[in-house]
Amino acid sequence: MLRFGLCVFFFLFLPNNVKLLDNGLARTPPMGWMSWGYYMCGDKCKEKPEKCLDEKLILSVVDAFYNEGYQEAGYEYIIIDDCWSEQKRDKNRRLVPDKKRFPRGMRFIADYIHARGLKFGMYTNIAAKTCMLYPGSRGYFDIDAKTFAEWGVDYLKVDGCFVEEDFLNIAYIKLGQHLNNTGRPMVYSCSWPYYIQYIHHKKPDYKAIAPHCNMWRNYHDVYLSWEAVKIIIQHYAEEYGVLSAHHGPGMWNDPDMIIFGTNSLTESQSRVHLAVYVMLSAPILLSCDMSKVTAYEKKLLLNLDLIAVGQDRLGIMAKPHSLEYGVTLWVKRHLPMKGDIYHSYSFAIVNFDSEQHLIHFFPKVYGIDSADGYTVMDVFSGEFLRNVTLHDPMQVTVPPDDVIMYTFFPL
Incomplete structure (x- = not known):
């Protein structure tokens, strides 16, 4: 804890050396779609074609947002999670998209998304490997930040597997600086407090975290069941006093994805899932095959009165x-x-x-x-x-x- 305190003191009180996150983004909680919750790693396309994370899938989500009213309701980010890259960097030490699953590369996907007025998100980890053992960004923060910027990335989810506590407490700040330096605004989604609390068994210092991230995971992943949703909601109720103090425009607690479209919830459970999330001013990120969203789930997702509560500019956590x-x-x-x-x-x-x-x-x-x-x-x-x-x-x-x-x- 002493070392953590020294790190925080260093970064908070030496402004000539460290810049706070300064991207002007996420003034309301981000809304969109993320691959992980339903598709997980998605790299076994021959064995499980229905769970394949590839270009075809991402473009299908873009088309659903664009054609079915989601974009008009405020859903805008399409985010590719872990397992998208080749296992090795190229000769210039840059990350390379999987050549079979993303044959036209990430810039093509970004351009497709941007042409429809939507935004593109990607994933990395602050360790040398991602959580699923693909190349991570440790030692390559500058190169990777520039690469994501060149690809047209608008949102970056950054995991924290496989790193020691001392590095965790400086890595998110350093990577955020490199993202700032690219000149391209990217929503910066961190997992910093989660790993501090549940891997290193310390209390997260949200006062130190909040100035450096737009949003952050601070509890376990959701999985495709009602019990998982209930546990997350109960955690936020129990931790309200801690979590609400550093939460608002530009900095959000993230309780993880919405599991509509996965045949996991009844209609009443779906109401609870979305209602509590909008009351929390939480990000609303779907994870599913968009063609499997039921008519009732879609009605909820496009309920503008419900969305208005979640997207309120004051950003108060219920x-x-x-x-x-x-x-x-x-x-x-x-x-x-x-x-x-x-x-x-x-x-x-x-x-x-x-x-x-x-x-x-x-x-x-x-x-x-x-x-x-x-x-x-x-x-x-x-x-x-x-x-x-x-x-x-x-x-x-x-x-x-x-x-x-x-x-x-x-x-």
Whole structure:
């Protein structure tokens, strides 16, 4: 911890040597698609063609975003995760895309994406190898940053496998400097706090991390099950006090991907998954075969009232309140405002119990304060239910593994 403290002191208080991340990006949480959650490594194309990470897959996601309304709803980043490269660098020490799976290279994919008004993301690791043992960036930060910039990358996910704690605490800062130096703005997604906490068993210093990354993973990977989603949501409820303090425009906690389109969730579980993520102001990154997104999942993903809560410019992380066994009320203050005084509020009542619950609560207790009252909208249906005063209670029945979500707009 002493060495970590010295590293942090060095980088925070010697501005002539270290620049903070300065890209002006991710002022709202990024939205898009990432390959890992569903396709994983995706390099066994002969054995598992349905899980092949290749050019055809990436272009199919681009076309789905462009043609099916996702782009208009705010989904813009298409991100290739681990296992995209050849096993060796070229003679100039540059990374090389897998020649069979990406025959026209990454610049071709970037140009295809950019021509449709979307953005391109890629992956590396700060170690010598990636988590799946492909070439990593350690020793090549300058070369790789320039390569990603030349390829037209707009978003870089950077993992932290296989590195010692001392290097971890400086590597993300150094790589961020090299990304800044390219002159190409790239959303910088770090895994710094995850590896500090779960590999090196120390408490992450978010005050030191936040100025150097646009977003960061701080909990385990999601996998394709409802239990995995629940565990992540419960972690964010338990760690709210720590995680909310350094979270907002340009710097986001990342609870990992949305697992729609994988046949893993019921409709009610899908509601919970997306509702809590937007309440958290979390990145919304799908990972799936886009052709397998169900009609109901697509309806949720394109629900602009839901997206508006997640993309609110204030970027406040919803606060959890335990109401009774299995039931949590998440409360988020956001725009629009009335007269620059009274905020709107969203309330998401999440029931993880196996039985339905009849819930009573007074919104005034959780922050609403306009004496003229509020009009209440059901976020999932888009219907305005009724107007309420500061003194009116709310009563709602929440089924098991489900959520009821309301937005209160000041009158």
